[in-house]
Amino acid sequence: MSAAGTEDYNDLTSFLGDYGLFQNLIIVMLTLSAFPSGYMTAIFVFISDAPEYRCKESIGSTQNSSWAGPDSCSRYKLNRSWDETEQCLDGWVYSTDRYTATIVSEWDLVCENAWKVPFSTSLYFVGVLVGSFVCGLLSDRFGRKPVFFSTMFLQAIASLIQAASVSWVMFCVFNFLRGFGQVAVYILSLVLGTEILRTSARVTFSVLGHSGGFGIGYALLPLAAYFIRGWRMLLVASGIPPLLFLSMWWVIPESPRWLLQKGRVEEAELIVRKAAKMNRVPAPEVIFRTGESLELMENKHEEKRTHTYMDLIRTPNMRNTTILTVIMWLSGSLVFTGFSLNTSNLNGDPYLNCFFTAAIDLVVYVVTWLVINRVSRPTLVSSTMMFCGVMLLATLLVPEDVPILGLVFALMGRLGSCGSFTFIYVFSAELMPTVVRNMGIGISSTAAHIGNIMCPYIIYMGVYSKVVPYIVFGTISVGTAAVSMLLPDTRDSKLPDLISEVRPIRRCCCLK
Template identity: 45%
Template sequence: QWNLVCDNDWKGPLSTSLFFVGVLFGSFISGQLSDKFGRKNVLFATLAMQTGFSFIQVFSTSWEMFSVFFVLVGMGQISNYVAAFVLGTEILGKSIRVLFCTLGVCIFYAFGYMLLPLFAYFIRDWRMLLLALTLPGLLCVPLWWVIPESPRWLISQGRFQEAEDIIRKAAKTNGITAPDVILDPNELQDLNSQKQQTYTILDLMKTRNILTITIMSVILWMIISVGYFGLSLDTPNLHGDVYVNCFLSAVIEVPAYIISWLLLRNLPRRYSMAAALFLGGCVLLFIQLVPSHIRALSILLVMLGKFGITSAFSMVYVYTAELYPTVVRNMGVGASSMASRLGSILSPYFVYLGAYDRFLPYILMGSLTVLSGILTLFLPESYGMPLPDTIEQMLVVKGLEYRPASSSTRDSKEEEENPEIFKSTAF
């Protein structure tokens, strides 16, 4: 199509890079839009954006037209993914939250991944394949009347009555009798009397603690993304049928998500993520020791490495969302996701290094993955802790002597000894 061969063969991989560029921009703006206009509004607006521009792509008349819309599709895709993830994180309870973030989101992503080689095998025309992958987006339209807005976000915006209505409706649906007073009127009066503060991306650097967490999250997400997409893009280089290898690469994600769910449900976040990263990194480093004639073992180790990195990828979403407070949670996850997209843009170049040395991509990805596992051990532990609502309520990085900038030492000490959890968010 469009003579993308010989002198124009560079346009093929560039199209994929442009998609990830769109994902990068979407990661940057989705958090701020969602924190300003609401999780639900941004979720469905960007879902419509992804579906609409993907449908227009089917009728592209040139490579340039296709690539421009591919950037817009990437922006919509990551924006609705992050918005949906944060919405589920804020509206669900502790146990269900972990189930949603692992099995609820990720395992259905794996099912879609498994269907991709199946669709591609039977639908060889790219226009019909793209149309078949686009139309299911219309099935999400009725969900507008089912999915509520995040009560946490409504409370942070001072829209207390709407939040209480949603909580009462949820209680009625679950057959639970809601108390007469859900949101304390005296507390609401105090909060209403205060000027609503507007938060920006700069608030992710407001204190030394949140800045340290942001930097560590950015590095962690970028390295995990390099490993995940690097191994995924390396699938065609494995021996055997490309469709079967792609299917196997998707299948291995299912047990990875199940294991990550079990780890998040029963064990501390830091140790669970570090163990998954150490497993994935060490296995990738071990590949260079496998004799060249034992190809099956090499493929097995690659899949095992992806198992570990995929598990970490699943857990890092939950972990990051729990570390950031409600007022900047979507921006925090969005900034981390933006770093992840930088990793996805770099990942094809890691795979390309295989042209110089067969084991070099695995050595680099394995080393970085092990280092990220060590970095994880310095993050604060959020397992069993309530979600923070303000920057001052955030957990402190290990080894960091943190002093809040907006209060006296005595007041901050009292807050640490008696942390205040708003009644308005305890649901």
């Protein structure tokens, strides 16, 4: 048998079908694992929100001496003229109309300490950046399953300990660890589903399952936050589901594709035989012959070896694919995450805004599933990003006395952002070969979260001018829409296993 990549693997496992009990169980389990990722990132909207605040009364103040000042960061001096002010020397009083406590009211992160709020959020994305880089390398070397469950445990424990933080510094440390675990779990659930499932089930899982699980988790966040008004208990509630999910170790298998790529043929065959038994279909006497299995994953130009991140730029096709994928993830994730964190700056109730945003996401996932196999991948990514950019830039034309129109444009932009980012996840998994797939998605995610580290500061500028985030996000979306058209269409194509099977990018008319 010649090395034919994914088509050969699909042929050898075709007796399993696409939607048997085994595949449906994998889809459900990995979808559930994506729930925490949906609310982990956006939870900052509620635990880091700044309630209304004012200076505490000065000790010894009387009925006729007001503590109030020209702003919330100063007060008029006691028994002095009304034009003399001083800092809030006795601290602040915070409104409890919306929250019983947030980290802002817990550690007085206002006025000269207001910078600590976006900084703590950025540290979460630093953890995401490091996690996507490190865990991509570890999972390609040691396996998808052990790294997946290890980081699931880290995600749960970090959330629970963070809820008991005694200082802002401790909160930041566990913010980093929580981000490290969250991104690894989310990426590895996508990689596991992509490599275990066959073509039809893979697309359904990626769009409706993986992305839909993220959206459902995001939609549950405002509901939980509405009933849990304290930041500590909200973090406890967020850490329990991933802890319970650890029991799925005995249900979710290792990726057979990864096992074959490592030459562990007997283990891969055992997983496939268990799947056949669950689906109640007969399995061939021999599924993978050792020699044939090695041909599935390597050829004479690509001997079996340990791959590194350098393989992502070693050949022209692989290098071009990596660069363009990194650009897509950088801009797509920046805009998508920016929308989630910008909920508090939108007009209206933050709980409803968060829920409406999540509802839009869920609608987009269904629409994406319906059209993803009918339109080329580059066209889908480009058109949705362009739509997002145009809607965001259109907010500049909205009169100040019609804020509801600006909210409509913003939510429409969210629709395009969610659609493009959903396509990017599916598209990237299909572009990257098995031997470096998790490293490729990991490095793309790393680049994306470099942008996300800047997200809180872009959102923070929205406190002074609500249109600034939209200008930044809109401009980035329009530029990336043009770049994404260079990538090859992977619709109805085999999943590449080898670097030599990576397709070239599409050339511009001005290039040779």
